Each structure stands twice: as structure tokens, then as C-alpha cells.
């Protein structure tokens with residue numbers, strides 16, 4: 001699959017998960033009981049698929065590659081995107097901490113988890129829109145056949161080092177379990 005198409009497909013899966021998470025947060029906020037299993041799946045998706053797999057691919061391969069071609073410098077967009085990643089990871093770890101406390105019996109922790117997930121969803125959905133409209137679009141207009149071949153190689157390498165090439169299919173299943 002073409003590397004940009006891959007990133008966009010991952011964005012679509014993440015957006016789908018954000019919708020499912022908003023639903024989860026809404027029922028937690030209105031006093032509903034949420035199974036610990038669902039919360040664990042949500043944390044797993046945020047930490048592994050988004051934090052390690054998707055952000056990792058952008059931070060270690062995609063952004064540096066574009067920067068090396070002079071893209072994303074004048075508008076400092078990559079700096080903005082990297083700081084979004086950092087903030088998202090902070091929210092994800094607050095969320096994971098809150099659900100651990102919830103599992104230990106602290107009912108109040110579910111509210112903290114729900115509040116954090118709303119912040120996470122707001123941040124990451126804006127982030128993805130930003131990426132699609134800036135860096136992904138610029139890349140689509142600039143990259144040549146040779147760049148696609150090189151990026152695909154580098155993506156595959158990092159995919160194998162993190163979750164594996166079937167990450168999309170594997171994590172799609174988690175979205176179904178939450179939605």
C-alpha cells in the first residue's frame with residue numbers, strides 16, 4: 001500500500017476510535033457503569049496503536065523524511081504536530097492511571113477518565129485534520145515515485161519493530177469491541 005494512503009487509513013481508524021471513546025465517556029459521565037475490559041481496550045489502543053505505532057511512524061520516519069526535503073520548515077508545522085503528540089501521550093497516561101484507580105474501586109476515577117478522554121478526543125481529532133490538510137497534502141504534491149519506495153521501506157521496518165504489518169486489522173477489532 002502507498003505510504004500516504006496508509007497514514008490516511010490509520011487516521012480514519014483513529015477517528016473511528018475517537019467516536020467510540022466519546023460514546024464511552026458520555027455513558028461514564030452520566031453515571032453508567034463501564035466494564036474494566038472496555039477501558040483496558042481503550043487504553044491499549046491509545047498507548048500502542050496511536051502512541052507507539054502511528055505517532056512513532058510519523059516521528060521517526062515521516063516527519064524527518066519531509067524535513068530532509070525542506071518541507072514543514074517555514075510554517076513550523078512539524079513542531080506543532082510534535083507538541084500535539086506529546087500532549088496526547090500525557091492525556092493517554094493520565095487516562096491509563098485513572099482507569100487503574102477505577103479498577104481498584106475508586107468510583108471518582110471514572111469521571112477523571114471520562115474528562116481526560118474528552119480532552120484527548122478534541123486534541124487528536126484536530127491534530128489529524130491539521131495533518132491531513134498540511135503535511136500529508138504537501139507530501140502528496142511533492143513526493144516522487146522514488147520517495148514512495150523509500151518511505152514504504154522505512155514504514156515497513158518500523159511496523160515490524162512495533163506492532164507488525166497487520167496492525168490496522170488487529171486494532172480495528174478493538175474499535176468494534178468498544179463501539
Ligand SMILES: [Fe+2]
Nearest residue numbers: 055058081131
Ligand atoms: Fe501525528
Ligand SMILES: [Fe+2]
Nearest residue numbers: 011058128131
Ligand atoms: Fe497522524
